[in-house]
Amino acid sequence: MSKIDNNKEQKRNSLLDSAFTLFLDNGFNKTSISDIVEKAGVAKGTFYLYFKDKYDIRNQLISHKANQVFQAACNELLKHKELKDFEEQVLFIIDNILDQFAQNHHLVMLLSKHLSWGFFTDFLAVAPSDDRPSIYAIYQTMLDHASHTYRTPDVMMYMIIELVSGTSYNTILYKQPLSLEQIKKPLYEVIKGIFVQFRE
Incomplete structure (x- = not known):
């Protein structure tokens, strides 16, 4: 895996891990995309490089x-x-x-x-x-x-x-x-x- 691919995989995994924690702590309905990207430490636009919406990240998670x-x-x-x-x-x-x-x-x-x-x-x-x-x-x-x-x-x-x-x-x-x-x-x-x- 190249350095660029590895970086992409790390960002995606960071978003997944953040969503996992937030969904468990706050519930799916009370968690926003803004909450997920803030916890993951990435820009909101980065989220949409990997996921369509909150339902997509839940399914992929x-x-x-x-x-x-x-x-x-x-x-x-x-x-x-x-x-x-x-x-x-x-x-x-x-x-x-x-x-x-x-x-x-x-x-x-x-x-x-x-x-x-x-x-x-x-x-x-x-x-x-x-x-x-x-x-x-x-x-x-x-x-x-x-x-x-x-x-x-x-x-x-x-x-x-x-x-x-x-x-x-x-x-x-x-x-x-x-x-x-x-x-x-x-x-x-x-x-x-x-x-x-x-x-x-």
Whole structure:
């Protein structure tokens, strides 16, 4: 990456980080573009080089943070060569993401309500950089090497993602109806059941 490209990436990331903090502290509706650029220390015109409006930066922020979380989980998976089965790999990634959420409640607040199949295919289908594949591409590769074939695998993953995102919010933030550690075993059993139901 050239020095100019690196500078652009730093400015964009600074705007994203500032928006993340302000959205959490003040709420999305009470945060203005002026607030974001002031916190980022850039001119207002710089904002429009990267984002159309406040809704665009929110969507790109969610994508940015979700990519970080999924990429971190996938990087951890690479360290576990013994996990060759698709279903074991998916459960490992889910477990890692839930643990990341447990360590950063701000991520739960930002992401858990937005993680959906549409988001997964639309936003996470874009590679975060030239040298890293998209999350959706990683998922497709894992699926291609699965020991089972699945009927409508997109519907299967839609159900799993909706289940995990809905479960994570209350269990992590409010320990309702159980704590995260208590909910993991029944959650993973349900996910295993979904896999079985979709096997051909």
